[in-house]
Amino acid sequence: MRFEFTAEENDFRRQISEFLDDVLPDNWGGSTYMSDDDSWAMDQQFRNELVKRKWLVMSWPKQYGGSDSSPMMNTIFADEMAYRRAPGLDGFGTRMLGPTLMAFGNEEQRTQHLGAIARGEVQWCQGYSEPNSGSDLASIQTRAVLDGDEFVINGAKIWTTMGHRADMMFMLVRTNPDEPLHAGISLLLVDMKTLGIEVKPIVNMADIHHFNQVIFDDVRVPKANLVGDLNDGWRVGMTILNHERSGIEFAAGARAAIEELIVYINNDDSPVSQAKSDPNIRIKIAELSTEVEAARLLCYDVTWRHGEGLEPSFEASMSKVAGTEIYQKVLDFGLEILGMYGGLIVGSPQAELQGRFLKMRMLSTATTIFSGTNEIQKNIIAQRGLGLPRIRRAAKTT
Amino acid sequence: MDFGLTETQELIRNSAREFLADRSDSSVVRAVANGDTEALASLWKDVVELGWPALTIAKEHGGAGLSFSDLAVLLTELGASLAPTPIVESAITSRIIERYGSDALKSDLLPQAAEGDVLITPAILERDVSWEADSATMAATRTNNGLVITGEKRFVSFAEQATHVLTLVRTDGGEPALVVVPIWKSTGVDQTPLEHVSGVPVSSLTFNEVEVSEANIVATGDEAIAATDELVAAGAVARATQLAGLGRAVVEATVDYTANREQFGQAVGSFQAVQHHLAEMAIAAKQVNHLVHSAAWSFSQDGYSVERAAQAKIAASEKISALCWTAHQCHGAIGFTWEHDLHLYTRRALAWKTDYGDSAFHKSKLATSLGL
Numbered sequence: 001m002r003f004e005f006t007a008e009e010n011d012f013r014r015q016i017s018e019f020l021d022d023v024l025p026d027n028w029g030g031s032t033y034m035s036d037d038d039s040w041a042m043d044q045q046f047r048n049e050l051v052k053r054k055w056l057v058m059s060w061p062k063q064y065g066g067s068d069s070s071p072m073m074n075t076i077f078a079d080e081m082a083y084r085r086a087p088g089l090d091g092f093g094t095r096m097l098g099p100t101l102m103a104f105g106n107e108e109q110r111t112q113h114l115g116a117i118a119r120g121e122v123q124w125c126q127g128y129s130e131p132n133s134g135s136d137l138a139s140i141q142t143r144a145v146l147d148g149d150e151f152v153i154n155g156a157k158i159w160t161t162m163g164h165r166a167d168m169m170f171m172l173v174r175t176n177p178d179e180p181l182h183a184g185i186s187l188l189l190v191d192m193k194t195l196g197i198e199v200k201p202i203v204n205m206a207d208i209h210h211f212n213q214v215i216f217d218d219v220r221v222p223k224a225n226l227v228g229d230l231n232d233g234w235r236v237g238m239t240i241l242n243h244e245r246s247g248i249e250f251a252a253g254a255r256a257a258i259e260e261l262i263v264y265i266n267n268d269d270s271p272v273s274q275a276k277s278d279p280n281i282r283i284k285i286a287e288l289s290t291e292v293e294a295a296r297l298l299c300y301d302v303t304w305r306h307g308e309g310l311e312p313s314f315e316a317s318m319s320k321v322a323g324t325e326i327y328q329k330v331l332d333f334g335l336e337i338l339g340m341y342g343g344l345i346v347g348s349p350q351a352e353l354q355g356r357f358l359k360m361r362m363l364s365t366a367t368t369i370f371s372g373t374n375e376i377q378k379n380i381i382a383q384r385g386l387g388l389p390r391i392r393r394a395a396k397t398t
Numbered sequence: 399m400d401f402g403l404t405e406t407q408e409l410i411r412n413s414a415r416e417f418l419a420d421r422s423d424s425s426v427v428r429a430v431a432n433g434d435t436e437a438l439a440s441l442w443k444d445v446v447e448l449g450w451p452a453l454t455i456a457k458e459h460g461g462a463g464l465s466f467s468d469l470a471v472l473l474t475e476l477g478a479s480l481a482p483t484p485i486v487e488s489a490i491t492s493r494i495i496e497r498y499g500s501d502a503l504k505s506d507l508l509p510q511a512a513e514g515d516v517l518i519t520p521a522i523l524e525r526d527v528s529w530e531a532d533s534a535t536m537a538a539t540r541t542n543n544g545l546v547i548t549g550e551k552r553f554v555s556f557a558e559q560a561t562h563v564l565t566l567v568r569t570d571g572g573e574p575a576l577v578v579v580p581i582w583k584s585t586g587v588d589q590t591p592l593e594h595v596s597g598v599p600v601s602s603l604t605f606n607e608v609e610v611s612e613a614n615i616v617a618t619g620d621e622a623i624a625a626t627d628e629l630v631a632a633g634a635v636a637r638a639t640q641l642a643g644l645g646r647a648v649v650e651a652t653v654d655y656t657a658n659r660e661q662f663g664q665a666v667g668s669f670q671a672v673q674h675h676l677a678e679m680a681i682a683a684k685q686v687n688h689l690v691h692s693a694a695w696s697f698s699q700d701g702y703s704v705e706r707a708a709q710a711k712i713a714a715s716e717k718i719s720a721l722c723w724t725a726h727q728c729h730g731a732i733g734f735t736w737e738h739d740l741h742l743y744t745r746r747a748l749a750w751k752t753d754y755g756d757s758a759f760h761k762s763k764l765a766t767s768l769g770l
Contacts, residue, residue, distance in 0.1 A: 001400055001401060001402065001403065001404070001407070001467055001691050001695060002399065002400040002695065003399065003691065003692040003695040003696070003706075004399070004695070005399060072399065262768060262769060262770065265770075266769060266770070276770055281770075282761070282762065282765035282770050283758070283761045283762070283765065285765055285768060285770060286708070286712065286760075286761035286762070286764040286765045286768070287712065287761060289709070289764065289768060290689075290708075290709040290712045290713050290761075290764070291713075293689065293692075293706075293709050294685035294686075294688070294689055294709070294713055295685070297685065297688035297689065297692060298681075298684065298685060298688065300399045300401075301401050301684075301688060303399070304399055304400060304401045304402070305401070308402065315684075318680070318681045318684060321677075321681060322681055322685065375670075375674065377677075378670075378673065378674045378677035378678070379670065379673060379674075379677075381676075381677035381680055381681065382667075382673030382674070382676050382677045382680075383673070385677075385680060386649075386653045386676055386677070386680055387653065387657070388653060388656065388657055388665070388667040388668065388672075388673055388676065389657060389664070389665050389667060389668040390668060391664065391668040391669060391670070392663075392664050392668070
């Protein structure tokens with residue numbers, strides 16, 4: 001056991017930090033206070049910077065434009081970027097689709113898509129959830145019917161983050177309606193400009209437009225856009241879903257927030273600086289810092305396992321649950337510290353910390369729900385991790 | 399970062415598991431809790447033969463020269479088996495003597511501690527049960543040859559088995575001194591055995607003009623405070639590490655029970671309400687495991703991390719005791735019985751959560767260290 005980073009790893013973290021010092025505006029607190037257009041513009045500009053430094057797809061093999069960097073380096077990168085609330089990352093292209101194509105795509109698909117992702121030229125979105133298929137994802141109903149050399153897609157996807165900015169979508173569709181659940185699903189790549197696709201905005205409770213509903217009305221997609229085998233989409237789409245996912249963003253976000261709060265109440269100019277002499281606040285900060293470190297170690301455990309070739313499965317679920325829960329708790333605590341100021345919305349006169357904590361707390365509500373709700377994660381931990389039996393479903397009566 | 403065990407650590411873990419399964423099963427734990435000092439002495443004799451008291455003592459003093467991280471691997475197993483044996487007491491007093499004591503004291507005591515011929519247990523707490531080194535009041539008068547000590551120390555573990563205590567006193571001018579006091583068959587030391595939830599011997603000790611030679615003084619002044627702080631921090635991490643092992647054992651036992659107990663025609667462990675309890679317990683146990691090993695690792699470097707030690711004890715104290723109560727809930731009525739072993743874990747967890755500072759004590763330490 002060694003609970004320390006290597007000199008090389010520390011040096012890399014420093015490089016990222018210095019880069020961010022250079023390129024982020026002073027007192028940067030994340031893009032949550034910006035307009036959707038401004039935030040998107042900054043995202044793209046930042047992505048180019050990451051491409052220039054060969055960091056955007058550093059985890060990829062060299063042959064696809066990556067640096068073959070170790071899982072530990074990748075997590076350190078994600079940790080530092082999230083800690084500084086830096087924009088520019090592309091989870092859908094670089095972390096989900098890229099590795100999926102490397103594992104299941106054909107040569108043509110790799111040539112066509114991987115380079116564009118690596119150069120930061122294309123925005124992907126993910127078409128998995130549907131209005132009636134959330135946690136029970138295998139029940140998706142969006143149909144794709146083969147008609148000559150094309151699939152014809154009808155149905156609707158929802159909670160499509162970046163759907164309104166995306167050039168392309170990778171989506172799960174039902175290609176065999178006789179196979180009700182996991183079997184009968186395929187993974188398709190779809191150009192968002194195809195005729196018959198309608199993207200409708202969904203504004204979230206933080207008053208931000210990230211989500212969309214995407215309607216498919218006789219959308220024709222070349223057969224060549226099928227990834228992997230027909231009706232094997234569940235395996236293709238799921239294998240990568242939790243791959244390399246350490247969950248460090250949440251622990252990093254929580255770490256950033258608690259450190260920001262400590263600095264904030266220690267500043268005598270802060271209107272709530274009396275909080276620093278409140279013994280309850282001291283105790284609460286000690287508690288939260290302990291929880292943040294506990295969550296962070298789980299993420300690095302997942303990363304270490306990945307590096308050792310041990311398949312992290314339920315460990316990734318643990319880090320997701322722990323990270324998202326502590327992230328929300330720290331933000332709750334931030335609002336408590338801010339008291340009445342906590343209720344001031346971004347842009348309000350007299351807002352403290354830019355009104356960011358309210359916005360972040362609202363946004364963080366999604367974290368315990370997306371990518372498999374925390375309840376689903378706990379089922380995975382109990383069943384895959386602890387070996388507890390699955391509940392026997394009641395037999396269907398007709 | 400490396401979350402895996404070294405070869406040495408795997409060896410320690412495997413041999414400890416094998417030995418403890420045989421020699422520290424619940425019948426031994428219960429016997430010792432019932433005051434069977436022979437069972438305790440016989441276990442200690444075997445533990446000494448395995449070389450466990452020598453584990454972290456330097457080779458030049460007759461020890462194995464292994465690290466605090468290596469010790470932590472053993473401590474998780476001792477915690478998982480509730481082994482009633484004073485390894486923590488022996489290891490942390492040896493560490494402090496090794497790091498702060500004079501060469502003469504080290505060459506006198508450490509080889510004997512490694513051999514199990516002496517057992518030195520910490521005696522820090524007084525009536526106010528404060529783990530703050532500064533709050534010690536037990537009086538010591540300076541003489542030509544050393545100190546004469548009069549006063550009381552409370553909650554001393556394994557005092558009946560110990561040959562010495564490592565204790566903090568105040569000399570005439572109020573200067574603190576950390577000193578090794580022989581107590582074995584000492585006429586000036588009275589023991590009051592306490593009835594304690596831990597299930598291992600815990601006593602209060604009264605010192606009546608006990609003479610201690612100058613050579614037994616480990617440190618004085620600020621150094622005595624620093625040494626005592628380190629003793630308490632090391633004890634906190636050691637107890638937290640035992641709690642991590644205890645938590646792991648309770649999760650395993652609860653998985654085993656709920657996977658086999660059937661109601662409504664199926665295992666109760668298949669119900670989500672129960673699975674979510676267990677998933678949360680498993681997360682807590684793993685988090686505590688990582689925090690304690692991270693803290694133990696810092697003790698393997700030069701010095702130690704105050705923050706990591708505090709985080710380890712805060713998390714272990716709160717999460718593992720909570721995990722035990724949830725385990726009772728998952729076990730239903732059977733876990734409420736005296737006959738079932740679950741309460742042995744719960745009782746030990748209750749004792750360990752306060753030992754070497756409860757979570758409130760360590761939160762205060764941590765807050766200060768975070769700049770508050």
